[in-house]
Amino acid sequence: MKKIYVIADFSQENQKTIRAAAANAQLTFLPACELTPANIADVDAVVGPLPKALIPQAKKLEYLQLCSAGADAYLTPGLLPEDILLCNATGAYGHAVSEHLFAGILAVTKKLHLYRDAQHRHAWESLGSVPSIAGMKAIIIGPGDIGGRLARLLRAVGVYIVCVRRTVAEKPDFADEVYTSESLNDILPCADIIAMAVPGSASTYHMISSAQFAVMKRGVILANAGRGNAIDPDALCQAVDSGIIGAAFLDVTEPEPLPKNHPLWDKQSVFITPHISGGYHMPQTRDTLAAIVAENLHRYLTGQTLINIVDRKTGYRSN
Amino acid sequence: MKKIYVIADFSQENQKTIRAAAANAQLTFLPACELTPANIADVDAVVGPLPKALIPQAKKLEYLQLCSAGADAYLTPGLLPEDILLCNATGAYGHAVSEHLFAGILAVTKKLHLYRDAQHRHAWESLGSVPSIAGMKAIIIGPGDIGGRLARLLRAVGVYIVCVRRTVAEKPDFADEVYTSESLNDILPCADIIAMAVPGSASTYHMISSAQFAVMKRGVILANAGRGNAIDPDALCQAVDSGIIGAAFLDVTEPEPLPKNHPLWDKQSVFITPHISGGYHMPQTRDTLAAIVAENLHRYLTGQTLINIVDRKTGYRSN
Numbered sequence: 001m002k003k004i005y006v007i008a009d010f011s012q013e014n015q016k017t018i019r020a021a022a023a024n025a026q027l028t029f030l031p032a033c034e035l036t037p038a039n040i041a042d043v044d045a046v047v048g049p050l051p052k053a054l055i056p057q058a059k060k061l062e063y064l065q066l067c068s069a070g071a072d073a074y075l076t077p078g079l080l081p082e083d084i085l086l087c088n089a090t091g092a093y094g095h096a097v098s099e100h101l102f103a104g105i106l107a108v109t110k111k112l113h114l115y116r117d118a119q120h121r122h123a124w125e126s127l128g129s130v131p132s133i134a135g136m137k138a139i140i141i142g143p144g145d146i147g148g149r150l151a152r153l154l155r156a157v158g159v160y161i162v163c164v165r166r167t168v169a170e171k172p173d174f175a176d177e178v179y180t181s182e183s184l185n186d187i188l189p190c191a192d193i194i195a196m197a198v199p200g201s202a203s204t205y206h207m208i209s210s211a212q213f214a215v216m217k218r219g220v221i222l223a224n225a226g227r228g229n230a231i232d233p234d235a236l237c238q239a240v241d242s243g244i245i246g247a248a249f250l251d252v253t254e255p256e257p258l259p260k261n262h263p264l265w266d267k268q269s270v271f272i273t274p275h276i277s278g279g280y281h282m283p284q285t286r287d288t289l290a291a292i293v294a295e296n297l298h299r300y301l302t303g304q305t306l307i308n309i310v311d312r313k314t315g316y317r318s319n
Numbered sequence: 320m321k322k323i324y325v326i327a328d329f330s331q332e333n334q335k336t337i338r339a340a341a342a343n344a345q346l347t348f349l350p351a352c353e354l355t356p357a358n359i360a361d362v363d364a365v366v367g368p369l370p371k372a373l374i375p376q377a378k379k380l381e382y383l384q385l386c387s388a389g390a391d392a393y394l395t396p397g398l399l400p401e402d403i404l405l406c407n408a409t410g411a412y413g414h415a416v417s418e419h420l421f422a423g424i425l426a427v428t429k430k431l432h433l434y435r436d437a438q439h440r441h442a443w444e445s446l447g448s449v450p451s452i453a454g455m456k457a458i459i460i461g462p463g464d465i466g467g468r469l470a471r472l473l474r475a476v477g478v479y480i481v482c483v484r485r486t487v488a489e490k491p492d493f494a495d496e497v498y499t500s501e502s503l504n505d506i507l508p509c510a511d512i513i514a515m516a517v518p519g520s521a522s523t524y525h526m527i528s529s530a531q532f533a534v535m536k537r538g539v540i541l542a543n544a545g546r547g548n549a550i551d552p553d554a555l556c557q558a559v560d561s562g563i564i565g566a567a568f569l570d571v572t573e574p575e576p577l578p579k580n581h582p583l584w585d586k587q588s589v590f591i592t593p594h595i596s597g598g599y600h601m602p603q604t605r606d607t608l609a610a611i612v613a614e615n616l617h618r619y620l621t622g623q624t625l626i627n628i629v630d631r632k633t634g635y636r637s638n
Contacts, residue, residue, distance in 0.1 A: 095451065096451070099425075099451065099452050099453070099476075100429050102425065103422075103428065104426075104429070107422055109422065110418065110419050110423070112431070112590075115592045115593075115595075116432050117435070119584060119590070119591050119592075120439075122581075124576035124577055125593060126593065127595070128600070130419075130600050130601055131601070132414065132603050133422075156475035157418075157475055256443075257443035265438060271431075272438050274443040276434075276445045279445070
């Protein structure tokens with residue numbers, strides 16, 4: 001009988017769903033702080049963020065199910081043996097993160113961050129013109145679960161959608177145009193909005209830097225979820241100061257947490273939220289996550305191919 | 320030949336559109352400050368906010384075309400003779416105002432106003448859970464040009480739409496349910512979002528007051544464009560302080576401008592923008608307005624029934 005530890009925090013209801021899918025296993029819900037070298041030694045599968053220090057002790061581990069969309073913390077070469085199945089939670093956070101990004105993009109488009117600042121000065125004064133959302137053109141970098149849902153939301157209110165993907169594929173139904181990353185610098189100049197939702201990996205690290213800012217339309221709106229290090233922070237500060245960036249809505253930064261004295265905090269056209277778009281901030285997220293975990297435990301225990309298997313080279317799911 | 324003064328501010332391009340529609344008239348564009356008792360005396364039609372002091376001198380005036388959606392400034396009994404046609408600019412501002420309200424509703428739903436405040440403290444910390452936009456229920460009070468467009472935007476991202484209208488009518492295509500104002504207190508408890516876009520009139524004055532706040536769902540999101548005095552400001556402050564209002568997004572207030580020392584400015588859950596959702600803040604608005612003015616001048620000069628005629632009793636357009 002497989003021994004499974006679930007160290008992610010689930011409601012009673014969610015636990016019931018997960019238990020039902022793993023009826024034939026020895027399933028234990030416990031907080032990560034109760035893991036020890038002794039009790040982890042004969043565990044076959046772990047659901048949740050297994051502390052890195054315990055990986056060498058998890059000698060029977062076959063399968064690590066993350067509850068995050070990003071897997072980069074476990075991709076350091078040598079950290080997690082290659083024969084251990086690593087799965088992420090793609091699909092659990094798209095709803096929450098896309099709505100947060102969408103709200104933020106609309107907010108900065110309408111200068112709401114600046115009006116909030118003006119409110120604190122009790123200032124009843126216009127801050128000038130704003131564009132129509134309908135008719136804007138957005139580039140979505142990383143049209144996966146998050147980016148694809150964001151594209152649908154933006155398109156539903158009249159935004160033209162250009163997607164930039166890692167690999168060649170058919171145009172998704174939520175896109176008006178689609179390109180691969182190689183064309184990024186060529187198409188960036190057309191964008192009124194650039195929204196990013198890419199995982200952390202060698203190929204996404206600082207993918208937006210000076211060369212990319214240099215070709216953007218002056219006053220462009222930049223939004224980022226996914227990973228902060230997809231944007232070079234020094235180049236970002238320069239692009240904000242020079243006015244290339246009209247407004248930036250960032251739920252992720254480099255580094256995180258953003259240090260108290262970091263210059264980004266005080267740039268008026270930059271709107272920062274502290275990597276809260278995902279997590280469990282939206283109650284529905286936990287239910288979706290529990291469903292993904294249940295599905296994969298069932299597949300694991302019945303010998304089927306798992307969903308959301310992470311490609312160790314790219315950091316993306318491979319299926 | 321009819322003599323027409325246009326005192327609203329239009330671009331050269333807009334002026335061309337308006338001139339083309341009034342080729343058979345003596346049409347003059349001039350700023351309101353150049354109006355005098357002498358030159359207004361033989362004017363047949365005025366486009367723009369005719370200063371009230373000059374109304375008695377405009378002895379030949381047949382038609383006043385406002386460039387605002389609200390006509391309440393001219394509805395004071397005795398101010399504007401009943402035989403003068405009064406038209407508003409319904410249709411010009413719906414696009415801009417609805418997008419602004421939409422962005423604001425989404426922003427406060429995702430606590431973005433509070434995250435902006437936290438940013439100023441350089442605070443990298445979660446502010447707790449937020450609801451999913453998809454699946455919320457909104458009551459739109461006043462589903463006219465602004466409210467109807469707002470309903471479409473909200474519905475496009477998964478919000479259930481309940482409309483409250485002044486008069487009985489068929490369910491519009493953007494609504495899931497429709498009621499008349501008499502049912503307001505009965506349906507208010509169901510709303511996660513209450514969005515108001517009503518004109519100023521005796522029937523809308525303080526239509527949301529203590530009795531309405533008392534039946535709202537705790538933590539409801541309230542949004543208002545249109546007229547600030549549709550909400551009783553003292554009752555609003557109490558509802559905010561007691562937590563009935565989870566967040567309020569107000570582009571209009573009572574009074575306006577909101578006095579520097581007004582308590583609303585500093586209530587954290589209240590997000591105020593200074594009546595800027597309309598006006599000419601979105602460049603497209605002027606073009607739409609010019610088209611409405613051109614259409615009505617053409618109708619006026621060719622003896623056809625005008626559009627957007629204001630019903631002096633209700634303040635709404637009557638056709």
